[in-house]
Amino acid sequence: MKRLYEKSQLTFSIVWIVAYCVLMSVGDSLSAEVGINSIISLPVAFIMSGILLLFIKKYGLSKKYGLCKPEVSAKEMLYYIPLALLLLANVMFGVKLNVTVGEAVIYMLTMLCVGLLEEIIFRGMLFKAMAENGLRSAIAVSSITFGIGHIINLFNGSGAELLPNLLQVVYAVAAGFMFVMIFLKSGSLIPCIILHGVFNALSVFADETALTVRGQIISCIFLVAVSGFYGGYLALRMKKKSKKE
Numbered sequence: 001m002k003r004l005y006e007k008s009q010l011t012f013s014i015v016w017i018v019a020y021c022v023l024m025s026v027g028d029s030l031s032a033e034v035g036i037n038s039i040i041s042l043p044v045a046f047i048m049s050g051i052l053l054l055f056i057k058k059y060g061l062s063k064k065y066g067l068c069k070p071e072v073s074a075k076e077m078l079y080y081i082p083l084a085l086l087l088l089a090n091v092m093f094g095v096k097l098n099v100t101v102g103e104a105v106i107y108m109l110t111m112l113c114v115g116l117l118e119e120i121i122f123r124g125m126l127f128k129a130m131a132e133n134g135l136r137s138a139i140a141v142s143s144i145t146f147g148i149g150h151i152i153n154l155f156n157g158s159g160a161e162l163l164p165n166l167l168q169v170v171y172a173v174a175a176g177f178m179f180v181m182i183f184l185k186s187g188s189l190i191p192c193i194i195l196h197g198v199f200n201a202l203s204v205f206a207d208e209t210a211l212t213v214r215g216q217i218i219s220c221i222f223l224v225a226v227s228g229f230y231g232g233y234l235a236l237r238m239k240k241k242s243k244k245e
Helices: 002-007 009-034 041-058 075-086 101-131 135-154 162-186 190-205 213-244
Strands: none
Touching (some): 002 009, 009 101, 009 135, 041 101, 101 190
C-alpha cells in the first residue's frame, strides 16, 4: 500500500474509492439477503476504517488529511451553526424508528464509519492529490464524484428508489463542495466527519411514511441551500483573505 501511495497519490485515492464502493455495495447486498440492515456492511466499514486510520497514523499523514484540530477559530467558521441546521433535514417531517433497536444501532455505527471513510477518501486523499495540479479542478472533481458516487445506491440492495436517489446525488454534490471549503478554511476534516456520520445515522429516525415527493424535494432544496450558502461564505472569506495578503 505504501509503494502505491508513493508512486501516485491520485491512483492510491482512486483505488480506495473503487474498493470502498465495491466492498460496501457487496456488504449492503449481503445484508439485504440476510434480512438485517447493515449486518455485513458494518464489519466491512469498520475494517476499512481501521486499515486506513492505521496507514495514516503510521506514515504521519494525519495533518495532511485533516485528522487534527481546526486551525481557525469557531467564530471564523460561523460557529459551525450551518452544520447543525443540516441535521434537521432527516427529521423535519417527523421522527419514527423504522427498524428494531438492534438494527438501528448497527445502522448508526455503520454510518459513522461511512462518514469517516468518505471524508478521508474524497476530501482527504482525492482532493489533496488533485489540488497539487489545480485547486479549482480538485474542488469540482471531489464534489461531483462524491455526489455521483451515491448513484450506486440504486444497485447495491439498499432499496433506494429513483427520485430520492437522484435528489441525494444533487444535495451530495452541494455538501461535497461545502465539506471541501470547510477543509480548506480550517485545515481539519473532523467537523466534516462528525456532521457526515451523524447526518447519515439520523436517517434511521426519519418518518418515511410522512415524506412525500413534495417533502423530498423540499428537503433537497433545504440541504442544497444551506450547503451552498455555507460553502460559498467560506470560499468568499478565503478569497478576501488571499487578496489582503
